[in-house]
Each structure stands twice: as C-alpha cells, then as structure tokens.
Amino acid sequence: MNSNATLHHSEEAPGAPPDADPVTNLQSYVLGFGFAIVLTLASFGAAVMHWVWAPGLPVLLAVLAIAQMGVHLVFFMHVSSSPDAVNTVLALAFGIFVVGLVVFGSMIIMANLNDYMMPMEQLLQMQR
C-alpha cells in the first residue's frame, strides 16, 4: 500500500489497515470481532449468572474489560508494536498514564478525605 512512502518515511499512520493484502486485513477484523463477542458475553455472563465468588467479580470484570480494550486497539485500530508505529504507541502510553492518574488519583484522594472527614451528625452538632 505504501511502499513508495516507506522508501523515505518509515512512519505508520495510526488507524490505517497496515497490510497490503486485503484478505489479511479482513481476517484481522473478523478475528477481533470474534474475541470481542466472547469477552462481552463473558463480562455479562459473569455479572448476571454469578460465575465467580461475588467479592472477586470486580477483578474479573476489570480483566475482561482491559482485554477487550486491547482487542479493539490491536484488531480494529491497528495499534502495533512495529518500530514504524512508535509515535502512535508512545502517545497511547502517555494517554493511558494520564487516564490512570486522573481516575485512580481522584479515587484515592476522595477516599482519603472521606476517612478524615468528621461523621455528618457530629459536624451538624458543631454547627449549632
């Protein structure tokens, strides 16, 4: 597809189907779709039918969700580990870092504040 471009530029455009062979590209989509269906069914099945010990369910759901996000990134959005796609992967890594910082940072800070907060009844007493 881009043999002329790669002569001078080794970079890969994010999101473009990488393979020159359309059959391989189709296989990638079909394979990804199959994985995604299995993982979605597993998520809903585990939550509705209580396949695992209840306190362990959030861990299983998190694992299945992260796996499905990985499947989407690799098979649908064509994120690859090839040296040609290093910019794409670096930007993605930074994005994941910021997302983790925002989500887990907020959760830890708010849980910590909750721990140090005076119980509500006591607070209302003091305001009188």
Next chain:
Amino acid sequence: MSAVAEEIPLSERGPAPTRVVVSFGFWLFLLSDIVIFSGLFAAYAVLAQRTAGGPTGAQLFDLKHVFLETCCLLVSSFTCGLCVLAMERRKRTMIYVWAAVTFVLGLSFISLELSEFIGMFSRGINPTRSAFLSAFFGLVGTHGIHVTAGLCWLAVMMAQIVTLGLQPKVAQRLLCFSLFWHALDLVWIGVFTIVYLGAHP
C-alpha cells in the same frame, strides 16, 4: 520495508507525509477526548454510592437493555471496519452498504439510550436528584452526544463520497471517522463494565 528507510538518516528524511501527520493529529485528539472521559469516569467512581436517598444503580439499570446497546455498538464497530476495507478496495457499493449498516446500528444505540433516559425522566429520576445521577447522566450522556456527532459525521462522509468521489482527502477523512467510531466503542466498554455491570448486585 524499514531496511530501505534505515539507509537514509532520520535528519535527512524531511517532513512526514500528510497521511501520517493528519492521522497522528487525529490520534492525539482521540487520546485527549479519552482524557475528558477519564474525568467523567473519575467523577462517577467517586460519586457512585452518593445516592442521597434516591434510587441506586442496581434498582435503575436493566441489563438486557444494556446488552442490546452493547451489541449494537460492537457490531457497528465491526461494520465500520468493513466499510474502511471496502474503501481500500475501491468498492463503492460495499462502502455504502456497510456505512448504512453502521449508521442504522448507531441510530439504534442512540434510540435505546434515549428511551432509557426518557423512561427515567418520566419517573422523576434526573441529574438533579442525586450526585450519583449527576455523574451517571454526565458520563453516559457525553458518550451519547459523541455517538450522535459520529452519526452526523458518517452522514457527511457519505455525502462527500457521493459528490467528491473517493479522493485521497475523502479517504483520509473516512479513516479518521473509523478511528473515532472504534474509540467510542472503547469508551463504551468502560461504561458498561463500570457503570452497568459494576452496579449489578
């Protein structure tokens, strides 16, 4: 491939082609969009238990409904990929067919979500009821607005293929659209796992 490229030093290769620059810029936009969602996810995670005596997630959510929504979005993501493949092969009819399927599935997703919201509003369950509901409508509503914007974009892309043909510029835009659509499905995985399945008792 890269063996040829390595013969030319990096400093002498000149600017990257437009194809790469545009895609990479759009990739950065998508990542920043996902950072916006991460803020909404953080708000939801913090506020999920703050129901102020109002309904909890477990009482509100109908998982069958959510499963249907998930299927719509997942299949539409797949058909969107098939649309891009049809574009690579220059098969116009197949582009229209797969784009139409993607559009109909996206529209069904939005209709299902709207019917869920309208059902809640009619029972007096709205964003002002509790912090949990503010966070819920904020997160799921923002995703819904993104999907609606995606549907408008898809309609515009089809109009451009009809009027402008499959120019490289149009093909580039359709590729960006497919990335956007896949990213929305990625965010939905987080939504159905954390919001809906997480609330299930």
